[in-house]
Amino acid sequence: MIPRRVQPVLEARLDQVPVVVLTGPRQAGKTTLALEVARRREALYLDLESERDRAKLAAAEFYLEAHLGRLVVLDEVHRMPELFPLLRSLVDRARREGRRTGLYLLLGSLAPEVSRQAGESLAGRASYLELAPLDLLEVGREAEDRLWLRGGFPESFLAPGDGVSYRWRLDFLRSYVEREIPLLGGRIPNEVLRRFLTMLAHLQGELLNTSELARNLGLDGRTVNRYLDFLVDLYLLRRLPPLEANVGKRLVKSPKLYLRDSGLVHALLGIQDLEGLLAHPVVGRSYEGFVLENLLRVLPEGGQAFFYRTRAGAEVDLVLLLPGGRAWAVEVKRSLDPRPSRGFHEALKDLRPQMAFVVYPGAEAFPLGEGVLAAPLYEVMGRLWAG
Template structure:
């Protein structure tokens, strides 16, 4: 079984050299513990998991004494179970402030982030870990975030040409259908078995503990409905009606999916634009395999030609771009543009006062019509417009021109 090098590893090592504590957070089963143990074992750092009820009880009963008997450096796994510990970690850090004192993981973000940032402000670096990226799975050591400058595209083009990479649409759709959670991506378990157990564990261990969900079957229906809306504008009324719940409940439940790392809300770009733009975010499932399981797409061939093919391809592209920033320890500077005439650009990436517009198309034969909406960037004021790109299943970079805008069609593998 090949070993997958996680791109976040260098980021975590760097942050641990800068801060007394580092927290690796994210959804369940993304590989947080495996990655952090790999790093800490090289430093002979002791390990303890609060998945063990006895350890959890010990820390909760007397967090001060517990901390005193577990001197830094130390790795604490699943620390969300004992938020009481954070204030005592702060005390220990302030006694003898060194870097790399505590290595923490936590999968439930509902209260974890608040507790960590309040107690350890200025003392902790936080890394969000998502499931594998496609880069990681193919052994691509390129770890820069996706910002499609000319320099970035030239470097990626050179890399793939030199490696004589063969682009495979079938492989891409197989990955989209299977998903990127480590257990599934490494084919240790079938997608159906993994996702069925994953959802059961997620509801029983996270949702039941942290919020009041009166009807778990109804909540499962809600997750499935949200998955069917991936890459669409959030419509709380529609979600509520579909699941026979109130809009207030729909907002609360979607918030749970977002804070647990399963769903990402992409904000509309609203700086220096006219008032015609929409203010509603778009939602994306962060793992296409989980979304495929929930929406009952049985195989990649059917999915590729199905009614949701465009939505899944867009979800895949957006999630890969988000991972490229998160693995580098950066908050993704990503937005979308849509006005009330329904003219939309799928993604706007902001970097140093420059906006890079990105359209996402599942086509393997891009043409100028795929770049037709880029003209709308003229409505973005006081910013520089960078290279416009169309991410798609092309096997090479192709020049496109429409409405006076020059764009490039770019292989999805360049992300």
């Protein structure tokens, strides 16, 4: 098991609150992490997609009451929404008996369902964490190209070869198309949804144009937006909003779209190895999305992420607003000569960030003048994670 950076945070939360809710995409490693925590704490683990474990909860109140005070892990908890009011009652009973922390660890891969159900029943009793796929700080800087090509899902990243990894990602996408999206109420035909995902891969890092997507798919704009929402809820898609800065200039107001895992982008485009990726037209935008997603995984709690673009051409790929009022500007260049454009320098004049970076695929950091530092992704992630 690759050590996950969130594990000590999760362990600390269990020592502070009665319920921790851990969400994230399927196959990101939630169950593996939860089983490690369960082993260390001698916890009870129940998989609510298992008929045998669901049967144990036929009389849920009696069963869970018998284990009150012991950490209970409930995996895919949204499969039994009727448990949430019961958990609230048991948490309150345990509190009255002096047991106030580490009672339940809830895992879920459907963000809106888990958050809604927990929010309604466990308000003031639960803390929330997200486990994303593997990132560069977890796998090491020497594995950057492999992580970029294969993405961060552990089964894909750790596969014995690029071909095996590619096949795993195709199967993963098929399972999402045929199973997960219908669970959210989606009724779009599988073939249309596959075309939709492939179109998003081709448009990686582009501004959202709902009418164009709708026209190309033969759908209406409301349906397109609903399916974009589904993909966001399933942790597959990120809508990066524009920064609404008061700079007296006309700003782009549409969000940018990124499929969150670079390996899925490549699978959708039929890219199987690094050579094929480097020769593909999507290479620059793929690398931009890869850098962006890795940086956002180490963004301090309470931080916010945007991009900045004016109608006149001033632009920054990523603006990070950090706790304490600090701002970082990050440009991404898939080049060993990472000189930023004039538009980047114009944007810095507008934004006046405390730090400005150009992330590039080299090995060393060096100044580019005017307070801008060219740096490898691993180094910028380390600085951001360290605060």
